Amino acid sequence: PETITIQELANRMSERGVDVIRLLMKQGAMHKITDVIDADTAQLVAEELGHAVKRVAESDVEEGLFDTPDLESDLVSRPPVVTIMGHVDHGKTSLLDAIRHANVVSGEAGGITQHIGAYQVTAPNGLPVTFIDTPGHAAFTAMRARGAKVTDIVVLVVAADDGVMPQTIEAIHHARAAKVPLIVAINKIDKPDARPERVRTELLQHEVQVESMGGETLEIEVSAKQKLNLDKLLDAISLQAEVLDLKANPTRSAEGTVIEARLDKGRGPVATVLVQRGTLDVGDLVVAGAQWGKVRALLDDQGQTRQDAGPSFPVEVLGFSGTPEAGDRVAVVESEARAREITEYRERQKRDQAAARGGSGRSSLSDMMS
Numbered sequence: 001p002e003t004i005t006i007q008e009l010a011n012r013m014s015e016r017g018v019d020v021i022r023l024l025m026k027q028g029a030m031h032k033i034t035d036v037i038d039a040d041t042a043q044l045v046a047e048e049l050g051h052a053v054k055r056v057a058e059s060d061v062e063e064g065l066f067d068t069p070d071l072e073s074d075l076v077s078r079p080p081v082v083t084i085m086g087h088v089d090h091g092k093t094s095l096l097d098a099i100r101h102a103n104v105v106s107g108e109a110g111g112i113t114q115h116i117g118a119y120q121v122t123a124p125n126g127l128p129v130t131f132i133d134t135p136g137h138a139a140f141t142a143m144r145a146r147g148a149k150v151t152d153i154v155v156l157v158v159a160a161d162d163g164v165m166p167q168t169i170e171a172i173h174h175a176r177a178a179k180v181p182l183i184v185a186i187n188k189i190d191k192p193d194a195r196p197e198r199v200r201t202e203l204l205q206h207e208v209q210v211e212s213m214g215g216e217t218l219e220i221e222v223s224a225k226q227k228l229n230l231d232k233l234l235d236a237i238s239l240q241a242e243v244l245d246l247k248a249n250p251t252r253s254a255e256g257t258v259i260e261a262r263l264d265k266g267r268g269p270v271a272t273v274l275v276q277r278g279t280l281d282v283g284d285l286v287v288a289g290a291q292w293g294k295v296r297a298l299l300d301d302q303g304q305t306r307q308d309a310g311p312s313f314p315v316e317v318l319g320f321s322g323t324p325e326a327g328d329r330v331a332v333v334e335s336e337a338r339a340r341e342i343t344e345y346r347e348r349q350k351r352d353q354a355a356a357r358g359g360s361g362r363s364s365l366s367d368m369m370s
């Protein structure tokens, strides 16, 4: 059944919560402002207070939360968001680490070796590039299935001594399905048995035609181990980004996606969020999946606190009441009541789905016994 909190009902009517409570009390029901009442009761209350009521479907709870249009004139360039994919052991993590450390000001490098889900570096042209360390292809697929398109460019890592392998092919298919351009990083070229030419030919068999073979896919030979050609890779990413002409409106309220989240003993739920549109500010009310919170602090990938985070910026967000899930979309809402309404709705949806699954299980069992 449809429900609404008294606070939210009062907000929508621009009435005071106490007046709604008083009216309900006259009808013999005692309530607190945070209580939920059913839609029929809410309609009676609204009409009693002289408001016209338009009942909407429950799915409209999410109405206007995401993807509301921006004015063309509000759009400005934003950094590309890059995901590194490839076969097991081909050097994805090594490459991410190498790029990050090559970019970290010397002297600071010591303490910054812990795993992080997303970070930003500066390309040789001076523009920032955001990297996401997806835990694997499964997570990438899950994110896509939930409508979260987080990545603009996929860097496909192929080890020159091993060549195209099953997960290389999988990654090509993922990128194609998501309509995201590929840049090929032929890694481990320092190895004596490296055969980059073979990689190019094998890629061709999967309809990836690299530049040196007359195609359009950018390719760079790199060595994560020897930090070879990392600048060239960043250049290629910047070039590809230029072609994509990536833009976002930084002036609206923020939207983004949870890249990873965990419960920290001291700090509570910590979510790494990629901001995709708008600017996230300390103090904003946010929802992510079935969780909400008031942003208490924002931290960049170096652990420095920030006041805000604009498009394509990855930040750790502190202040969620519970731990959201990777792939959850993040939105800023205008009131705590709206945050509660949305997350309670989603919580209810989760419960209903679980109940439906449990329910069907029971009925099939009782079918069998009858």
Ligand code: GTP
Pocket: 086, 087, 088, 089, 090, 091, 092, 093, 094, 095, 187, 188, 189, 190, 191, 222, 223, 224, 225, 226
């Ligand atoms: P998974 O996360 O398990 O899929 O692996 P990965 O793709 O992240 O590979 P990882 O970075 O863990 O590297 C795998 C192995 O290859 C490690 O032993 C690295 O040291 C080695 N390696 C990575 N890059 C290079 C390189 O450029 N040259 C050489 N010689 N070895 C490399």
Ligand code: MG
Pocket: 092, 093, 094
């Ligand atoms: Mg790895």
